Amino acid sequence: MRDVADISPALLAWYDRNARVLPWRTGPEDHAKGLRTAPYRVWLSEVMLQQTTVAAVRNYFRDFTTRWPTVTDLAQAEDADVMAAWAGLGYYARARNLLKCARVVAFDLGGQFPRTAQELQALPGIGPYTAAAIASIAFDAPSTVVDGNVERVVSRLFALTDPLPGTRPEIARLAGQITPQDRPGDHAQAMMDLGATLCTPRNPVCALCPLEAHCEAHAQGIAASLPVKAPKKVKPTRRGHVYVLIGPAGEVLVERRPDRGLLGGTLGFPTSDWAEERPAFAPPLKTDWQEAATEVRHTFTHFHLILTVHRGLGHVDGMTGNNAFSPDALPTLMRKVWEAAQPA
Template identity: 60%
Template sequence: MRDLAHSADALSRDLLDWYDVHARAMPWRVAPADRAQGVIPDPYRIWLSEVMLQQTTVAAVKDYFERFTRRWPTVTDLAAAQDADVMGEWAGLGYYARARNLLKCARVISTERDGRFPDSYEELIGLPGIGPYTAAAVAAIAFDRPETVLDGNVERVMARLHDEHAPLPGVKPILKAHAAALTPQHRPGDYAQAVMDLGATICTPKSPACGICPWRAPCRARTEGTAADLPRKTPKKPKPTRHGIVYIARSECGDWLLERRPDKGLLGGMLGWPGTDWEAAPSEAAPFDADWTPAPAEVRHTFTHFHLILQIRTATLPAGFVTEANQELLRRHDFRPSDLPTVMRKAYDLVRDTLC
């Protein structure tokens, strides 16, 4: 029986053998058999997928990725895109700062690097919006560099493999050291994807399938019967609840009044309904004087750090209404609810039958 006293090379070989048979098919991934035949991953597709996957699931990302790459098949195509078009395609994925940084990074690569991604961690991490995880993932997967990729799946695998009971996030450096010790020089890109696949499909948060795991023999948590309890996490503080009001208005001919949010902050740069700040007890701040009608239902939405409850007011735009600098009057034929961020689309869905 192999245990952790055996070589890291042997453990990585076992995992790669498993991956060669069980690798998940993804639209941005080069399958291990194709890679063995010399097919090279497209760094643009790897980078785009990794940015999209932050704080999001593979299932949620696939359709977005395929739409993006159909519309902007290369990084130079994305760099030339209109900001509003990109933000509209991103709507629903959340964490909108990622989309703004996506454009910044694409434009740096297009204008300063002739459309070519750098192939080292050190250069990648200097690009807009690319942090340690993304730099390691792109360097490993796209360029086969032996970088240590540490996402939530890998953290869970390492915590169980080594039976680490110290809680996250404090234990991250220890888990990264364990992961680095296992990262091979041979096929590091496939290995990075293999260990993430292992966490996503076998070493899952609940009910891990230890009986079919390629690392079942050396896994200390399996031996100790603690796998289901790991990784431990420091308890989170309860999320506060904030409140706000959104104002949804249409003209007599069906045009919609929308407001572009500031570039910085939540939903930065996105079009949405005019509204109040989100705070404990918001005051009315209608975008124009009108007989605003309260909607019977309210929006409930959860962000990373707080819950949000939004009241909805509706009205008809007065004749001759003039928009302010941050407002747009969108013609009904140009209005696509899918372009709205999720919280704003929820508000629209609640009142659309009374306004359309």
């Protein structure tokens, strides 16, 4: 490997020609003119992108920033409206923390995000990575930004053959070594773009990589095998029942789940507990329940879920009127349930 001081200039020259066009990004040409991405947009995009792909986030980001163009607009939104707008994006604790953070920034900090990673990390839902990304991209602070793409690029650049997650402290140290004082935000985004487009998990395109000459893993012929990851644990499977009650005028029985826990704060249909052994059938009221022909299968971070879907006809107080119910406001799991509950 050449001097690490040569890495960022080569990377930035490539980024200036090949930067992805993203709705939350100020491109390198505009950045050179002194334009900066508003910290609100950096923060919102980074929160949305956690555990989620760029393709999935694009439309959500556009919708959010059209509906709530500033952090104060978001802070003043109704919780239910934000949770409904987030529906389908997953990891719903992010949406709850999004509102908490927006309200701290809007009401306690005068609508201004802190400028340093340390101060940003004190806000609800902002961890080390997100704090560094906001400080770097919005404020040009030389913070070290390490996401999954950066982990992969650094692991290959320095041929780190020990498995993740144990190598993360060393990856962060080495990523810091190659982060420049000049254009740190562009450098961070260039590292992300390189990992997303050329230095991909499988079949990295080394021949087009601006860092090919600097890459120890390429020199050793082991780039495609890095980073090494510890074996994944086998996910357990849990089972349960879910009940879809339809009223005589098309009303639907939905409930808002507790803020804490999976799908916290979202709308959904009543369910049993979820356990390795399927719980007993215990519907929320007596009626003629019919079991749907198709079970619903869904995977969370730590387990697989199989739900037996039951459809019933009846009416109870508090049911949502047909004109007010929208499956689009449901999280992905509950949309699957709704689809499975429809008559064949």
